[in-house]
Each structure stands twice: as C-alpha cells, then as structure tokens.
Amino acid sequence: MLAISSHPSQRPVARIALLVPVFLVILAVGFAYSKGVTGKLFYDDLSFLAPLETIDSREDAWEFVTSGQGGPLGRPIALLSFLPHADDWPENSQEARWVNVGIHLVNGALIFLLGWMVLQLRNTQTLWRGYWIALFAYALWMAMPLLASTSLITVQRWTGLATCWGLMGLVVFVAGYFLQAPRPRLALTLQASGLGLFTLLALYTKESGALFPIYALVIDAVLLAHLQAPRYVRWLRRGTLLLGLLALLYYLSPLYRDWFAFSSFRGWSSFDRLLTEGQILWQYLYMAFLPQPTAFGPFHDNVTLAEGWLIPTLSWGAFLALTLAAFLIRKRSPWPLFALLWFFTGHLIESTVIQLELMFEHRNYLAVYGFCLALAALAWQAKGIWSRLAPALLTLYILLIGATLYATTSIWGKPLEAAENWAQRYPDSPRAVMHLSRAYYEALGNPSYSLRALDRYADQCDGCTDLHLQAMLYACTTEGPQSIQQRFDQVLHSAKTARRSISLMDGLYPLYDLIQQDQCKPLTFQDAHRLTKILLDNPNYQHKSYTTHVLFHAANFAKEQGDFDTAFSYLSRAESLMPEIMPILLMQVHFLMDADRPQEALDAIERRRDVVHKNPYMTDQALDDLVQMVREGRKPSMEKGVQADEAHRPDPVL
Template sequence: MRSLPLAKDTRHRVSVGLGLILLLSATCFIYLQGLNASTFYDDRRNLSALETLDTLEEAWRFVTEGGAGPLGRPLAQLSFLIHANQPRMDAASDARFVNILIHLANGVLLYVLGAMLLRLRGQDEARSDWIALGAAALWSFMPLLASTTLILIQRQTSLATLFGLIGLTVFVYGYFIQSQRPKQALLIQGLGLGIGTLLAILAKENGALFPVYALVIDAVLLPNLSAPSPLRRLRRGTLSLGLAALLVYLLTLNQDWSSVDPLRGWSVFERLQTEVVLLWQYLYLAFFPQPTAFSPFYDDLTVIRGWWAPTLSALGFLALTLIAVLIRRRTPWPLFALTWFFTGHLLESTVILLELMFEHRNYLAVYGLCLALSALAWQAPGRYARLGPALFGVYTLLMALILYGTTSIWGQPLVAAESWVKRHPNSQRAVAYLAEIYHAGFGDDISSALPRIDRAAHACSDCTDAKLQILLYACGHTGEDDIRQRLDDLMQSATTAQALFQLFYNLDSLQKLAAVNACPPITPEDVYRLTLRLLDNPHYTTWLYHVHTLFHAAYFAKEIGDLEAAYAHLAKAESLSPTTLPILQMQLHLLLKEHRYSDALAAIERRRPLKRDRIMTDAVLDELADEVRKDQAGFETSSRHNDNP
C-alpha cells in the first residue's frame, strides 16, 4: 500500500524545522572553535571573585554588588554563580559554552520574532518562515557579534537581549489578537514587554531600549493593522513616552557638553562627533568582514576633533533616512533597518562617556538590517525572484566561513594575540595581552620570547604600561644591564604616557619585587622616582588620575621611610578628594605610627562636615575614631608601665 504524501504545510514545517536545526548546529560548531579563548580585562575585573566564593554571604555580595554598571547587573551576575569555585580555565570554558547556548537561544527568538512580523505584514506562512530563517542565519553568523559570545562578561549583553526578546515576542503576539480582543491584547503586550524589559535591565542597563524597539515595530512596520483607534493611540503614546524618557535622561545627563571629562580626556561633544563616524565603521565591519578585523581591544582609538568626517557621516545617515522615509509606503524595510540600528546605539554610542568603541554594542542593533536584507532579497521582482534568495544564501554562507575563521583565531590565544597587535599596534591592551600570553606560555623561559614582545612594544608609540608589564616579566630572567635599560626607558616615557589605571597595579607589583630585591638593580627608591615622573605628566593631572598618583607616591614614600614626603602627597590628595577613604586610612596609619593621636582625630573630624559617599559613612568614621582612641589608650598604658617598672 502506498503511503499518503505529507500535507504541504507539514512538509514546509519539517523543512523549516530542519533548517533551524542545521542553523543551530552550524552556529554551535563554529563558536566551539573559540571555546578555549582567553579571559580579558573586564572578565577578570568583574568575575575574579568567583574563584573564592565559599559562603552564601559572599555569593550574595557577588550578585548584588556588581560594579559593571550603575544597577550592578544582578541577573547577569547570578548566572555566573554556576561557574564558582572551578579552576580558572575550566570555569572560562564552561562559561563560554553557556554564552554560546544563549546566543543560539537568541537566534531562535529572532527567527520567531521575524516570522511573526512578516505574517502580520501579510506574507504567507512559508515565505515568512524562510525570510525569518535567513535573517536569523545572517545574524547568527555575523563575525562582528563574535566577541559578545567569546568574551565572558559580555553575557550581560546577550542575556539582556534574551530577556528583552522574550518580552518583545510576547508584545508582537498581541497584534494577532487585537482585532477580536483588544483589551486582552493590550494587557498581554504591556505585561510581556514590561516584564521582559525589567529583566533585561537587571542583566544590563541597555535593556531599557526594548520599548523603543517595540515603538519601531509599531510605527514603522505595523502602522496600519486593524485595531480600535483608542488602543493604537494608547499603545503608541505609551511607547513614545518610553523613548521621550530616555531622551530626557540622555540630554540632562551632562550639562556641559564641551568640558573635557577627567577620566576619558574628551568631551561629550567630541564623543558624539566620533561616534557618528564609528557607526559607519560598525556597518562596514558587519557586512564586509575579515576574520582578522575583530578584536577585544580598541583603546588605540582617539576622538575626532575635526568637523569634516563627522559632518559627512551625519549627512550620509540623514540622506539615507530621508530616502527611507520617502519610500516607506513602497517598502518600509530600509526605514525599519535604520531606525532599529539607531535604537540599538541610542545609549552606548551617544552622550554617555563610555569607551569609544566595542563590537558587542551591535549585538541586537544589526538585526533590523539582517531582516530587511532578507526580506528585500525574497521580494526581488520578476526574473530576479529566485536570484535574490540565492545570492542572499551565498552571502550568508560566506559570513559563516568568515565567522569560522574569526572564532578559530580567538580559540588560539597566541595566534589571536599576534593578530590583534598587528591590527592595533598602538593599543596598550593588545601589547600587554601579547606579553601576558607569551609569559603564560614560556614561563621561566620568557627571556627567549622577550625580543618578540619588545618588537611589539617598541612599535607602540605610547605603551608605557605594557612596557612596565614586560619589565615585570623580565625581572629575574635577564641581566641587570637589561633591567636598568628598561627602567631608564620607562623613566623617559613616564612624563608623556597616556593615563591608564593598570599602570598603578603594575607599579605596586614592581615595588613589591624591589622591596625584596627580586628585580635587581631596581630599588624601592626607583619605583618612587618613577611615580614622581607621572606627577609631571599632563595626562595624569586630571582629577581622578592625579589623586591615584598622589596616593601611590605617598605609599611608596612611606615604604622608603620618607614620611615627610608621604604626608605632603597625602595632603595634596586630601585637598583633591577629601572623602576618599583609603587616603584617610593611610593618613591615620602614618599618624598612629608616630603616636600623633590628636592629629589623627583631627583628620577624621575634617571629614564629618563634608558630603560623603556610601563608603565613608558616620559609622565608619566613628569606628576609625574608636581605633585611634584604643591605640592611644594602649600606648599611654604601656608608657606608664615603662615609667614605673
């Protein structure tokens, strides 16, 4: 008996299901090539506590006191607890595998979201599914997004996207029932988007953008769906209020757009000028990628202070947007792609004084472009109707091959380090990372790798911190003449070095080695003189860096017994930042050492009238005062015993 043929819709669903499984399998296989990638600066700063979490109290602090953002990102921090108390490399691989799973889940959600949007726009089920699957594939294979998955801490970005996409998918589902049950539809949309946005914000603050993404969908893709007018007005008005609230926040965040930020070294206006140019660079990297073009390191970028490039870039986007608006009735896809992209960059690529460039900022921002390209490819007219999807498929496969090359490079730390230094020769982080990888690989035989590391460092015009790190690796492995020459080079470059906080950590390490004569001929006095050179550096005269430099100068002066100089540095540090607790603590340490109790209490009392942060509280000052009085009582008791044997 012959078997009945499968129904057409069943065959279609099986085909799409197999396509989705193939997409997920290929994406997983490609990303597994990068499973053994290194950990990077933000990974260590935010996740190092995982190695020593022993109690529930420590775990709770890890979750609730994250320092990566103003809200602490507790849901992202919570997700890392499953990797606690593992060896570092095992934890890194496991955490990266979880990141891969989250990326796959986001790909599925984007397929579902895209298919729903296309059906709401009148496409039949089969066409909607294939267009949505193509868009999800292009997004999943985009090399620009690789760092979001391969850098551990960027789980904050992908997890926020996961929660937000779930909420956005529920929001779009509401459109399907709004004509029959408008009130229920609005309730479902509000609850779905609201809860999804809240969870996304608790993973990363840019989860606040999801109501704006919903507004783009409502106003650009689905403006004419059948629904009661009051419902449409209420929904769009509420979403518009969300956009307005974000704009008000951004516009009032910095009152003076022309003043130079002491930490970054540039103004809000200069950042805006630069970001409008970088948006074009993101688009180029997204759609014309090379395997070696992607890196965790962009600290070599400088702000654009001229006006030609920013003006032309802004005019380019303005022209594209105007054209997209004019043709929106014929096809809304160009306008959707642009507004979605701009939405994704609204927080991180405008006036908030973050670092200039990171690839993960495009994680969801580029999806609108992917969906638009896929839709336009499938809507090619006449004789191009089959050519469009075919070319799109070939392009997507090419993206997959380039992504494979990218993840393969990331999965080989030494190859990656060499590639990134070549791509970013003036990046302090790239040069320091190269030195670190060589040190990890060569260990006690680091001297044989030093010539290669030195070539990279010398090619970097302003890599003082990296050169200091290389000096630390050279200690004990090269001759004293070589060590002295490296120190002399550092002394010369210290007055012009770019400001970087990592330099202070490396100075601390050098001082500890010098204190036990583990890096001859360098002495603690040399480390102190090197720090004094930083005080003459204009890049270290901005408030935050100057305070740190003075604090370290005071500490190093104390270590060599020059208390007068230590007091002088601390006095200057106090005048700049009187409510910084470590400054007060070092003052008290020195004063108690000399039994100057009245001066110690006076130092505490000077802080009481000031507006203080949540660290230097009244309770903390009271505790410090009690310790001073306790030390004083003990000293006086001991003195009386010595006077009356």
C-alpha cells in the first residue's frame, strides 16, 4: 500500500532504513517525556480517578467503568483503561502517565503513516519528497510542548486514547483510496466500516471522537478530491461525511440551543463564549509555534471573557479572511486551506458554544497537525534557493521545538518547581495558587509556607474567596484566635462577590471538621452558617448545582447548632432543586432518624423513585438498602453524606 514499484522502499534494506528516522523521533520524544512523568496528580485526576482506590471487586470495577461523569457518554473505554492501575492507586500514578506517553508515541506513528499515505495518493511521482514531508510533520507534531498536558495530566488519557482510535479509523479510511480504482465497492465498504467502527470506539472514549468523520471529509474534499472514482462512490462517500458534519452543526446551532441564554453556572452565554474563543484560538497557535517552556500548565481558570466587540471581531475576521484567501488559492496550493479547516474541525466541539471552561491546552492535540503537515509541505515544495534552505530551517526549528519540549517536561516532572512556576506565571488562577499551597505542605510538611503562598496571591485575585478560606484553614493550626477571626472576617467580606469555585465549597468540609474538633477557635458553627448564607445570596452561586452544594453545607451547620427546622428547610430546598443528589437524601434520612421521624425518612426515600438512574449513585438497590436501614432503626453513615462525590460536583470537563 505504501510502496510503488519504482520506489526504492521496495528493497528490504531501504524499507528498514525508512523506519530509522521514525524510531529516532520516538526515542527522542519518549526521553523528553520521561522527565515529566514524575509529576503530580491534578484536580481532574483527583476527582475522576479517586474511585480507583476503592475498587475491590468486579462489581466495584463495573461501577467505576459505567458511572463516569466526564462527559455525556461516560467515557467507559477510557475508564476501563485505568482499571489495571487500581491495585496501588494513587501511588502508581507515574505508571499511568507512562501509559499515556506510550499512547502519544503510538499516535505519532499513526500520524506519520496517515500523512505519508495521503502524500503518496496526492502525487506518486515524488514519493521521496512525500516521505520527508510526512516525517517532518510527524516530528514537529510529536515534539510540540502544547501537547504535553495531554499525556502529563493523567486523566487526559481519554484525549490521547480517543485520538488513537480515531487515527486508526482515518488510516483505514485513507487506505481505501488505494483500492478505489480497481475495486471501488470494496474500497467504499472498507472506508465506511473502518471509519465507523473506530469512530464509535473514539466516541465512547471521549465525545470529541465525533469529529473524526469530519477530519475524513477535510482529507477527501481538500487533498484527495482529484482521485478518479465512479461518481456514485464519490457522492455516497462525501454525502455520508457531509451528513455527519451537518448533524454536528445542527447540534451546535441556534436551532438546537439558545446561544443567548445566560448560564448562571458558567457566568456567560454560548454566544459570549463563541466570541471569546476566536481570541483563544489565536493564542493556541502562538503557544504551538512560538512556545516558551514556562507557558504550559494545567491551570487556565484565569482566562476571562473578551470585553467589547473589537477583539472578537478582529480575531474571527482574521480567520475568515485567511480561510477565504486559502480557498481562492486552493488549486495552486491546498495546504493553507487544509491546515485551517483541520484546525477548525479539531475545535468544533470544545471551542465553540458548548458551555465548557474557556481554555485547555489538550483541545489542540490533533487540531494542530494540519498546520504541521502544511508547514512541512510548503518547506519541501519551495522553489529556487529555498528548495534547500527551507528544509534546513525547518530542521533547526523542529530541534528548537524539541528542546522546548524537554524544558517543559522537566518543569512538569518537578512538582514543587512546577507549582511555583504556574502560580508565579498565573497569579490570578485560584487553582494554580491552591495547587502551590498543597505542594508546599506535601513537600515540606509545614503549613507556614502554604500560608505565605496563599497570602501572597490571594490579594492579587479579585473574588478568590477560596484562597482566603484555605489560608484561614491553615491559620487554624498556626495562628492565634485574634488572627483567625480577622481572616474569617475577610472570608465573609469577600464571599459577597466570590467567584464560582468548587474549591471554596470543598473548603467547607475541613472547616466543619476543625470547628467540630474545637481546633479553630474562636469560630463556631454559627460563623460557618453565616458564610453559607452569604454564598446563597451571591449571584455567582445561583446555578442549581452550586446552590444545592451550598445548601448541603448550610443544613449541616444549622443542624450542629440544634436548629433542625432550618436544616430541614435547607434540605427540602436542595431536594426541590436536584432530587437525584444522593448526599442530600442521606443527610435527610440521617437527620430525620435523629429526630425520631422514621416515616418521614421513608417518604423522602420513596420520593426519589422517580429520579432513579439520573445519577449513577441513585439506584433502586441503593434506595432499597436505605429503606431496610430505616426499618431496622439504623442511620446511614454521615461520612457518605459529608464527602463530596462526583454527582455532587457541577464541573464535568471535556
């Protein structure tokens, strides 16, 4: 398939020689990534992979694989791939990242194969040039620091593994073109079955797997449209791929979703997000091709909406102008159009109108390959004096990118150094600062360093009440009552305008424990209750997920004050908002059993029968177990109610 009779690669020695540069790139990139696998687990790793610690049976494993909260489809194939790490999790997380790196190296090999096949189909007269173009594009893509987070954030295996399935599908799809002339029906069958199967596998690994038929459409329409085939084959293939594109565009369009509806959960509308993403796409390209080692990290919660119309208009206008120009010159050179359409395809789901966080580096994992292939093609197709100079300059550029990757992964592999770098570069990122405070505590075992870091950055971050609260929690063990009271007053003051933050709500759990153990004098449960009441009045916490979480804490604090009526009121309100949340039910049953009201506890359980399976933790079996417990006069453990579970967290990611 990859060889033509006149090509030297027909000779066995020549074929082996062609693989040597490919393996050298794999070895070099693998060595660079080896410096980064010694890093840490991050926020999404901790939330999505925490159940690995408690897997002791096949039933536990099945629940872990089938109850994923990472996306609409649950991503069971990705979760299945983590089961081998369950025995010693999280101590063996480094092994998990090594698997991620291995997937990246396999993806690189598939990228090379895909590029070389496409280039052979485009021009069989310049096979050597096609080999070098594919090799240089592959080396550039493999070495990009922008892609490092996909492998070094452990849970992002779902991005790398979904890409692996999708690339296999694209390889089979492109292979079908080699059979198109002699056996068109077989070619079409091969393309449909291969792309369909691997797209399905990619979808159940991560939902962005839906993009691979659109990648295939870009290849077919831009690079391989010149290939001869029966008309029915061309129309059937392209028509099917176009239907996939139209279905996704409809899903994203104002016909399906309200672009202008304000999301109290995110704090913006879909249209606001779309305007902002144009600027972010340019930032991705800058980070991809003009990288700095310290610019890459797992924390981008400091990114905010674009203000006004000027920047969004210029950002999207520039993309539109470039795409139009690329379309006009497509017959002279299809590479600019291919690069842009491939890039837009990669960002079609995660960088448009779906209400996700604004920015993550891993969204570029496959999207930037189009630019890599276009850059390599333009360099190797240069004329005149540039015919030798351009490939040489591209070689130097790839080596520079590789050195930057090594510097980047070296930072990631040193947890404390990485945490300091990220907090210093992004002082207005609460996640980065919280990560630094934990890194200090874990590395040094002394909360004073963590406290200094939080104090240093908290005042620079407007609305970062979570940082103020975390600083106060550390102060409970290091400072006196007067200082603790002053810090808590600061928390109360900033809570009125606090930004949305799961960290803030999670900080209420240790606050409860410290007050209960009388280790945070002079604070009482009444003080903690005041904080939750302020958050309930904060406009940023009006989305039902955030409100339910705060009501959960408010009920717990009210109950500790002996105010059962208020506690029940909070729980009833939480039930009306999100009846499927299991911790709310557990707390209701516990409180009602404390108050000797078992029939009301049974009624609360039965009301949940209508919402069974809206939440993987809310099952008929779980409700039956609760009923049995109440009838036996036993109370459910408050440990299950007080701990944050996945269903209680309002922050699934893509």
